[in-house]
Amino acid sequence: MHLDINRTYLLLGSNLGDRELYLDRAVQLISEKVGDVIIKSAVYETEPWGNANQPGFLNLALGVDTRLLPFELLETVLEIEIVLGRVRHEKWGSRLIDIDIIFYGDEIITVDDKLQIPHPEMQHRKFVLEPLAEIAPNLIHPILGKSITELLVTLTDTLSVSKR
Secondary structure, three states, X not given: OOOOOEEEEEEEEEOOOOHHHHHHHHHHHHHHHOEEEEEEOOOEEEOOOOOOOOOOEEEEEXXXXXXXXXXXXXXXXXXXXXHOOOOOOOOOOOOOOEEEEEEXXXXXXXXXXXXXXXXXXXXXXXXXXXXXXXXXOOOEOOOOOOEHHHHHHOOOOOOOEEEO
């Protein structure tokens, strides 16, 4: 069975250990297991969101062409996190690596808390929108009907996000 290629946008983050190494290794594994990395943002230094009592993050966004279905994509990125040593202790806590699915084509998918595409909070988070605007400024949010640039312009999140 031939599956169509879908463009998915992922956000990667790390705030423990050698953060750049974890991001680089995650990009490599995504390329091997998810699909072709078509575009990659710069690395951004960001203040922690939700729980300020932790080290700052490095974040980057990827555009990846994948043949994986959404649930396969989720399983694969979770496996990559585990391979890289991710242990889930607390919501918004420190982590070696975090890989979030932001968009999967223009699909809208809601399956309980495990899989929600587009990412339900992405429009409120500068650390997501800044790197995404770098690689896909005109991408339209399928629910909100606004481009990434438009979402960024109206954003109220004031946490520091700066390109490295």
